[in-house]
Amino acid sequence: MRAGHSLLGGTYTRGNDAGDSVFYGFYYHDAHRLVRDRALNAAVDLGKDPAQEGIKGLMIGYGIGVAAHAYVHSGVPLDIVELDKHVLDLARAYFPLPAGPHGDPANATFHVADGRKFVEYTRGASYDFVIHDVFSGGSVPSAMFTWETFAHMRRVLKPGGTLSVNFVGRAHELAFRHVAKTLRAVFPYVRCFAEMPEGANKDGAEAEVPPTGKDDVANYVFYASSQPMDFRPPETRDAFNSMMRTYALHKRMENEVAL
Structure with missing residues (x-):
C-alpha cells in the first residue's frame, strides 16, 4: 500500500512467507513483549490474559497494521491512532488484523485523530x-x-513503560542525532536498532558505503523508557509461525546502533 512517495507496507502473498511483512523492521516493534521485569513480558511468560492483567498499548500511525499483529495475537488491548482515514479504511479492508488468542476478534479500538493531540488529552499512566x-x-x-x-x-x-519510535534516515546525519538527543532528554534509557540492507553499515559511517554506491538509508527503531530495558532472547512462541518475524527478532539484537 502506497501513500505519496512512501510504500506504507505490504505482505507476501505466496510461498512460505505468505502473510509476512515485506519489511522486517516493522517486527522490531514486537520487542515490547520481550522486555524483562515488565508486566507484559510477565503475562506472556506465565500465559496470563493481558487484558485481565490491565495491560494496554497505544499505537500511533497504523500503516497496514503489521506492528499491531503480535499484540493482537497475545490478546493485548490496543488503542490505534491514525491521522488518515483513507489509510485506515484501506488497511482494514485489505490487511485485516488476525483474531485474538482464542479466536475472538482483535481487541483494538481505532481512532482517526492527530497523534500528538491524542496523547496531549490522554490521562497519565494509561499504557x-x-x-x-x-x-x-x-x-x-x-x-x-x-x-x-x-x-x-x-x-x-505507566512507570517503566516502553516507547518504540521508527525513524527513516542515516545514522550519521543531523536528523538522526536530533531524534536520539531529544529522546534522551526525556527518557533516561534509550536504545536503537537498525533494519539494514545486506552489506550496509548500521552505524551510518560515510566511510563504509554499500556496494550500490548509495548511502545507508535505513529504518531505525528507538526504544526508550524511564527504567533500564533488558530484552530477553526471542523464543519460538514469539514468532507466531512467521518466518520473517523469527528473522527480524533475532536480527534486531545484531543490529543495535551505538548512541
Missing part, C-alpha cells in the same frame, strides 16, 4: 507501551518528534 511509527509520504511530521511530544508519551506510559 504499558507506545508504538510511534508515522513515516508517510517520504517524510515524517516534525511535530511528532519534539521534546513536548515525547514528554507527553512518557506521561501516558
Whole structure:
C-alpha cells in the first residue's frame, strides 16, 4: 500500500512467507513483549490474559497494521491512532488484523485523530507501551518528534513503560542525532536498532558505503523508557509461525546502533 512517495507496507502473498511483512523492521516493534521485569513480558511468560492483567498499548500511525499483529495475537488491548482515514479504511479492508488468542476478534479500538493531540488529552499512566511509527509520504511530521511530544508519551506510559519510535534516515546525519538527543532528554534509557540492507553499515559511517554506491538509508527503531530495558532472547512462541518475524527478532539484537 502506497501513500505519496512512501510504500506504507505490504505482505507476501505466496510461498512460505505468505502473510509476512515485506519489511522486517516493522517486527522490531514486537520487542515490547520481550522486555524483562515488565508486566507484559510477565503475562506472556506465565500465559496470563493481558487484558485481565490491565495491560494496554497505544499505537500511533497504523500503516497496514503489521506492528499491531503480535499484540493482537497475545490478546493485548490496543488503542490505534491514525491521522488518515483513507489509510485506515484501506488497511482494514485489505490487511485485516488476525483474531485474538482464542479466536475472538482483535481487541483494538481505532481512532482517526492527530497523534500528538491524542496523547496531549490522554490521562497519565494509561499504557504499558507506545508504538510511534508515522513515516508517510517520504517524510515524517516534525511535530511528532519534539521534546513536548515525547514528554507527553512518557506521561501516558505507566512507570517503566516502553516507547518504540521508527525513524527513516542515516545514522550519521543531523536528523538522526536530533531524534536520539531529544529522546534522551526525556527518557533516561534509550536504545536503537537498525533494519539494514545486506552489506550496509548500521552505524551510518560515510566511510563504509554499500556496494550500490548509495548511502545507508535505513529504518531505525528507538526504544526508550524511564527504567533500564533488558530484552530477553526471542523464543519460538514469539514468532507466531512467521518466518520473517523469527528473522527480524533475532536480527534486531545484531543490529543495535551505538548512541
